[in-house]
Amino acid sequence: MSSRSASVVLAAHLALLSSISFGGFPSVLPDVHNFVTANGWVTDREFADFFAISQVVPGPNMILMMSFIGLKVGGIPGAVTSALATFGPPCVMYYTAYRLWDRFRDRPWQQIVRRGLVPLTIGLVIAGGYVIARAADIGWQNALVTAAAMGVMLGTRLNPLWALMAGGVLGAIGFLTPGE
Amino acid sequence: MTQTIELGSSIERVTLASLFLGFLKVSLLGFGGGLVWARRIVVEQRRWVDDQEFAEILTLCQFMPGPNIVGITTCVGSRLRGAVGAIAAVAGFILIPWTIGLSLGGLYLRFAHLAVLRNILGGLSAAAAGLMIATGIRLLMPHRNRRAALLFAALAFVGLAFTKLSLLVVLLGLAPISIAVAGIATARAS
Numbered sequence: 001m002s003s004r005s006a007s008v009v010l011a012a013h014l015a016l017l018s019s020i021s022f023g024g025f026p027s028v029l030p031d032v033h034n035f036v037t038a039n040g041w042v043t044d045r046e047f048a049d050f051f052a053i054s055q056v057v058p059g060p061n062m063i064l065m066m067s068f069i070g071l072k073v074g075g076i077p078g079a080v081t082s083a084l085a086t087f088g089p090p091c092v093m094y095y096t097a098y099r100l101w102d103r104f105r106d107r108p109w110q111q112i113v114r115r116g117l118v119p120l121t122i123g124l125v126i127a128g129g130y131v132i133a134r135a136a137d138i139g140w141q142n143a144l145v146t147a148a149a150m151g152v153m154l155g156t157r158l159n160p161l162w163a164l165m166a167g168g169v170l171g172a173i174g175f176l177t178p179g180e
Numbered sequence: 181m182t183q184t185i186e187l188g189s190s191i192e193r194v195t196l197a198s199l200f201l202g203f204l205k206v207s208l209l210g211f212g213g214g215l216v217w218a219r220r221i222v223v224e225q226r227r228w229v230d231d232q233e234f235a236e237i238l239t240l241c242q243f244m245p246g247p248n249i250v251g252i253t254t255c256v257g258s259r260l261r262g263a264v265g266a267i268a269a270v271a272g273f274i275l276i277p278w279t280i281g282l283s284l285g286g287l288y289l290r291f292a293h294l295a296v297l298r299n300i301l302g303g304l305s306a307a308a309a310g311l312m313i314a315t316g317i318r319l320l321m322p323h324r325n326r327r328a329a330l331l332f333a334a335l336a337f338v339g340l341a342f343t344k345l346s347l348l349v350v351l352l353g354l355a356p357i358s359i360a361v362a363g364i365a366t367a368r369a370s
Contacts, residue, residue, distance in 0.1 A: 058280075059244070059278060060273060061210075063247065095258055104259060112362045114239070119320075120350075122333045124350070127339075128316075129314075129340040150313050160216060167304050167306050167308070172303070
């Protein structure tokens with residue numbers, strides 16, 4: 001397969017996945033992984049590295065990760081089409097859904113639905129933080145950093161960037177890896 | 181722009197440039213969880229929407245496919261300035277950060293094996309997790325007097341954090357019960 005047609009196949013697959021990625025793009029990552037490795041475009045190791053890097057670089061993480069795959073498959077044009085396929089279809093859907101939602105804003109049924117659903121969403125956000133904390137957890141030092149960052153955000157007006165920087169510096173000096 | 185007048189009673193007209201720049205900032209700062217920054221900038225700094233409405237938009241996005249932060253960007257842009265607003269916000273969120281990210285990423289791939297980089301990444305993740313939890317707690321504050329809301333937030337948390345259930349299963353399982361309880365509470369209050 002030429003790199004150009006490979007890019008098109010990849011973009012079509014990503015567009016499909018992004019349209020069904022309920023619960024965010026990470027939920028379809030396993031499928032992306034199978035698809036690109038089965039096609040021989042990306043190795044396991046590369047896939048893991050793409051993920052790690054997309055998490056370190058600021059910006060739209062999942063869009064970037066898909067662009068790294070596109071870059072590997074078809075150069076810059078591949079990266080661009082992968083990015084578009086990842087965020088284009090959901091954007092159109094978000095826009096349409098929000099318009100509809102907004103139109104019925106004052107209906108009593110919508111207020112009830114909102115009162116029911118919003119707490120669930122918030123619980124999921126907190127769970128998301130908890131899951132990341134557990135994934136990074138290799139000792140009490142990590143838990144301490146997580147708790148400190150929480151404290152900074154809830155108890156002070158400090159920019160959260162300071163908490164992130166402190167975490168990065170503590171990691172760099174080896175504070176978080178006592179076993180090594 | 182009749183739309184803006186209809187919707188934004190208390191909001192002054194937000195310029196497209198400030199939408200672009202606001203979400204550019206969300207994107208560039210959004211390491212390890214764009215949600216933290218989206219809420220901080222949209223709610224606290226620019227006061228484009230309040231905590232309540234932010235949580236509603238987030239809820240809508242949770243039930244839709246795609247990257248949630250892009251959804252928040254689209255909805256806030258649309259809320260303030262309609263379709264052009266959505267485009268300006270999404271462009272701000274993606275255009276420049278994507279270009280920087282792709283270039284940096286290429287560079288980074290060469291050094292990804294270095295232990296010190298892995299350690300830094302670990303420290304950043306731990307702090308990012310704390311910020312994420314704090315953001316959730318902030319969003320919960322407007323609902324702290326509703327016992328049912330606290331209960332269902334806790335159930336959703338437990339469902340996702342301590343079971344192997346997928347997000348969709350947790351949401352679809354709890355949503356009907358939570359809505360029913362809210363319906364009963366509303367009926368009683370009136």
